[in-house]
Amino acid sequence: MRRLPGPIILSGGLVMVFLYFPILVLMGLSLNASTMGVAWKGFSLQWYAKLLGNPAMIEAAVNSLIIAFTSTSLSLLLGIGTAIRLEQQQSRHTSWMMAIIVLPLVIPEILLGVALLMLFVLCQIPLGFGSMIIGHMVFNLPLTVVILRARLRKMDPAWEEAARDLGATPWKVLTCITLPMLRPAIWGAALLSFTVSLDDFVVTFFVAGPGATTLPLKVFSMIKTGITPEVNALSAILVVVSMCCVGLSWIVHQRANAQSSTPSSS
Amino acid sequence: MRHYSSHVFPLPVSFSFWAAGLFLCLFFLLPLGVVLGVSLASRGLYGGVQWIGTFENYRRLADPMIGVIFVRSILFASLTTLVCAVVGFPLAYMVARASQRWQLVWLTLVMIPFWTNFLVRTYAWVLILRADGLVNSLLLQLGIESEPLPLLFTDLAVGVGLVYGYLPFMVLPLIVAIERIPPQLEEAAYDLYASVGAMFRHVVLPLSKPGFWAGGVLVFIPSLGAFITPYLLGGGQKMMIGTLIQQEFLVSRDWPFGSALSFGLMGTALVLWFVVSRTSLGKDVQ
Numbered sequence: 001m002r003r004l005p006g007p008i009i010l011s012g013g014l015v016m017v018f019l020y021f022p023i024l025v026l027m028g029l030s031l032n033a034s035t036m037g038v039a040w041k042g043f044s045l046q047w048y049a050k051l052l053g054n055p056a057m058i059e060a061a062v063n064s065l066i067i068a069f070t071s072t073s074l075s076l077l078l079g080i081g082t083a084i085r086l087e088q089q090q091s092r093h094t095s096w097m098m099a100i101i102v103l104p105l106v107i108p109e110i111l112l113g114v115a116l117l118m119l120f121v122l123c124q125i126p127l128g129f130g131s132m133i134i135g136h137m138v139f140n141l142p143l144t145v146v147i148l149r150a151r152l153r154k155m156d157p158a159w160e161e162a163a164r165d166l167g168a169t170p171w172k173v174l175t176c177i178t179l180p181m182l183r184p185a186i187w188g189a190a191l192l193s194f195t196v197s198l199d200d201f202v203v204t205f206f207v208a209g210p211g212a213t214t215l216p217l218k219v220f221s222m223i224k225t226g227i228t229p230e231v232n233a234l235s236a237i238l239v240v241v242s243m244c245c246v247g248l249s250w251i252v253h254q255r256a257n258a259q260s261s262t263p264s265s266s
Numbered sequence: 267m268r269h270y271s272s273h274v275f276p277l278p279v280s281f282s283f284w285a286a287g288l289f290l291c292l293f294f295l296l297p298l299g300v301v302l303g304v305s306l307a308s309r310g311l312y313g314g315v316q317w318i319g320t321f322e323n324y325r326r327l328a329d330p331m332i333g334v335i336f337v338r339s340i341l342f343a344s345l346t347t348l349v350c351a352v353v354g355f356p357l358a359y360m361v362a363r364a365s366q367r368w369q370l371v372w373l374t375l376v377m378i379p380f381w382t383n384f385l386v387r388t389y390a391w392v393l394i395l396r397a398d399g400l401v402n403s404l405l406l407q408l409g410i411e412s413e414p415l416p417l418l419f420t421d422l423a424v425g426v427g428l429v430y431g432y433l434p435f436m437v438l439p440l441i442v443a444i445e446r447i448p449p450q451l452e453e454a455a456y457d458l459y460a461s462v463g464a465m466f467r468h469v470v471l472p473l474s475k476p477g478f479w480a481g482g483v484l485v486f487i488p489s490l491g492a493f494i495t496p497y498l499l500g501g502g503q504k505m506m507i508g509t510l511i512q513q514e515f516l517v518s519r520d521w522p523f524g525s526a527l528s529f530g531l532m533g534t535a536l537v538l539w540f541v542v543s544r545t546s547l548g549k550d551v552q
Contacts, residue, residue: 004359004360004363004364005462007356008356008359008360009360011353011356011357012356012357012359012360012361013360015353015354015356015357015433016357016372016375018353018430018433019375019376019379019430019433019434020375020379022387022390022391022393022394022430023379023382023387023390025390025393025394025400026386026389026390026393029393036398037398037403038393038398038399038400038403039403077282078282078285078286078289079282079286080282081278081279081280081281081282081283081286082282082283082286082287084275084279085275085279085280085282085283086283088275089275093287097283097286097287100287100290100291100294100295101286101290103294104290104294106483106484106487106535106539107487107532107535107536108487108488108490108491108492108508108531108532108535109488109491109493110491110493110508110511110512110528110531111298111301111491111528111531111532112294112297114301114511114515114524114525114528115297115298115300115301115528116293116297117515118297118300118301118304118521118525119293119296119297119300122300122304122315134293135293137289137293138290138293138294141286141289141290142290145286170274170275170276171276174276174279192381195381196381199381199382199383199384199385199386201383201384201385201494202493202494206515206516216383216385216386219385219386219389220385223389223392223498227392227393227396231389232393235383235386235389235390238383238386239382239383239386242378242381242382242383243378243382245381246377246378246381246382247374247378250374250377254370
């Protein structure tokens with residue numbers, strides 16, 4: 001195959017630098033001992049230490065983790081069956097379902113936020129953990145279904161058919177063939193929706209109650225009151241956590257693609 | 267697509283299907299219905315909702331002050347989409363046509379910002395652009411400028427932030443579209459003595475259209491409703507629809523008008539999404 005044209009490589013490389021430069025600046029500054037400005041005053045982990053010593057910060061981190069974990073688990077619980085049902089039988093129900101599953105992913109996020117806020121307030125549902133978990137599920141559930149469906153579509157239906165032909169009950173087919181084959185995609189979907197939930201700001205911002213706060217909300221309120229090195233450290237932590245989750249889900253995904261998809265291989 | 271007539275699903279599968287449907291009806295469709303309902307109601311004396319039907323809120327959308335904000339937002343979103351397409355294409359082409367091993371590396375590098383905290387990525391630009399930020403410190407140190415330039419809280423900052431924030435949304439669909447173009451077509455063009463430029467103009471760019479459409483929607487819709495970027499990088503002075511909606515809900519507490527604005531935003535986004543999905547669907551079928 002012909003080599004890539006020089007200008008493409010040059011401009012593509014520059015765009016890649018553009019994508020990463022701000023993130024690297026942020027991480028660099030979070031390790032800077034200087035309290036003001038960008039001048040390098042030596043390596044220091046003091047801003048991270050300061051964050052860890054702040055109970056409010058730990059509480060926000062715990063809240064974030066609880067909300068992300070709960071909304072991810074519930075989304076998986078509902079999403080796995082939904083994806084299987086959507087992929088294996090097309091009907092009037094499923095095309096409606098597909099529409100309401102794709103919509104939350106394409107409308108502007110601020111709409112979800114204000115719509116949920118009004119629903120909760122008008123129905124007198126208290127704002128707090130519950131409202132945040134529900135809010136996150138509105139985008140996590142569709143995300144899970146979309147990812148799992150993409151995987152189901154790539155799977156060879158012959159395995160399920162063979163099992164059925166050999167007299168396996170639908171339940172047996174599901175637990176012995178479909179779910180084991182789907183397992184890597186389930187992990188991938190879980191990691192991604194966990195990341196999205198951990199990182200979400202807009203929906204959380206609208207449906208958060210006065211009591212519970214999450215890490216992104218904390219970042220926002222800290223930026224508003226004044227930029228300190230602690231914000232950089234907290235932001236850098238969030239970036240690293242998302243990078244790890246995404247990297248992990250990516251590895252799972254690649255493994256799944258590399259394996260010849262057989263039910264026994266996982 | 268698999269079709270099974272009279273397919274029997276295990277109970278948990280059917281249960282989760284219907285439960286998911288119920289969940290999305292209750293917490294996605296119903297809230298949108300609430301937005302519609304409230305947008306037709308009146309504002310209460312102390313900021314609540316008074317259920318007196320009126321079209322007043324929609325009439326206020328035609329107010330020149332609001333019109334300016336809508337036009338600004340559409341302009342920003344269009345420019346962002348255009349710049350993302352121009353900037354994203356070389357990267358997408360590079361990734362799509364890389365050797366298998368490099369492709370994995372590049373793809374991972376494009377995926378990571380896609381899933382990384384949007385708020386934090388926007389905030390990073392505050393650090394670069396503010397008065398004692400990276401750019402100004404460099405300019406002062408090198409003696410190019412004697413005073414810090416006002417970079418933050420400008421239209422340029424908002425534009426850069428939007429492009430930066432949504433660029434991965436353009437690049438990923440473009441990669442998919444370019445990968446679908448058989449490399450033989452490019453070879454054929456070169457064999458017929460096309461220059462590199464002519465090959466791109468006549469082969470790759472026209473065939474990448476579905477990617478441009480998909481990426482365009484994925485960039486345009488969120489930039490139209492962007493809230494974090496104009497707030498952090500624009501300083502919230504020059505409003506966009508997103509910041510205006512936030513203000514109506516959390517500051518002015520005029521829910522009915524905020525709802526009408528939200529519906530205006532959703533209408534614009536949905537019409538666009540519908541038009542484009544028809545267009546790119548036609549392309550796919552072809």
